[in-house]
Amino acid sequence: MRSNFDHIIWGANAKGIALASKLIQQGQTVLLLNKFGFPGGKVTESLSCLFTKDERLNDDLDLGLLDSIRSQRFGVLFENEQELLLHPEAFKRALWEEIDRINIDFLFHVIPIGFERRNFNQIQLFGRQGHFFVTGKEIHDLSDEQQLKILFSAKDFQADVLVHCFITDKIPEDMPSFKIYRKVETPIGLFCSFHLEKIPLSKTDMSFNLELDRFAQFIWKNYGARLLMIPVQPEIIPLDEE
Numbered sequence: 001m002r003s004n005f006d007h008i009i010w011g012a013n014a015k016g017i018a019l020a021s022k023l024i025q026q027g028q029t030v031l032l033l034n035k036f037g038f039p040g041g042k043v044t045e046s047l048s049c050l051f052t053k054d055e056r057l058n059d060d061l062d063l064g065l066l067d068s069i070r071s072q073r074f075g076v077l078f079e080n081e082q083e084l085l086l087h088p089e090a091f092k093r094a095l096w097e098e099i100d101r102i103n104i105d106f107l108f109h110v111i112p113i114g115f116e117r118r119n120f121n122q123i124q125l126f127g128r129q130g131h132f133f134v135t136g137k138e139i140h141d142l143s144d145e146q147q148l149k150i151l152f153s154a155k156d157f158q159a160d161v162l163v164h165c166f167i168t169d170k171i172p173e174d175m176p177s178f179k180i181y182r183k184v185e186t187p188i189g190l191f192c193s194f195h196l197e198k199i200p201l202s203k204t205d206m207s208f209n210l211e212l213d214r215f216a217q218f219i220w221k222n223y224g225a226r227l228l229m230i231p232v233q234p235e236i237i238p239l240d241e242e
Helices: 014-025 055-060 066-070 088-102 147-151 201-223
Strands: 004-010 030-033 050-052 076-079 083-086 105-107 111-117 121-127 130-141 158-167 180-186 189-200 227-229 235-238
Touching (some): 083 180, 158 201, 189 201
Parallel strands (some): 030 105
Antiparallel strands (some): 121 130, 180 189
């Protein structure tokens, strides 16, 4: 694969793929980068798949993907006048189809570890190939939480950590042990979200793993419920710097 591009896009979510499509249609060369081996951003990585039908739906589904998702079995898991809950795997499949249709160059399973601005912008990556560089005239951070900005910030900001999962529908309405703020019944199980408040960014992964494990043990021991689908990382909401 070539290492020089007109545009490098970090984040294989709907926004990143939409921008890649637009640039390719203009005759630009584009490389799409992503940490995990599948597209979808926080919808597939964090299972943040509950959309409001106003701002978020318009912002995140700007590819016209909804028809493709609706055509899939269980593509839409829940819908009312205000909200829409999508199946993460249906969202992932629709984005893969878009990547294949546009023929976007992509490089997944990579982690950015360095960033320099010269005549060309250069990102140092680590992946299966080891350490290597890719350069582009412009670099776009389209990740859901501005991951490049956070990653290369010298400060350790605080964040709220949101954990989304699907479980068997066997838990009570109120569980004081966890700050659950949303539960939705679906054909494939109960969509459940809970959150942790004011966690240092450097400790979000550790806190997420510990809390998800505690949640899994708690619902199994007390209610015989089990996790059906879990995220690979939490949804992170960076808090404003004090």
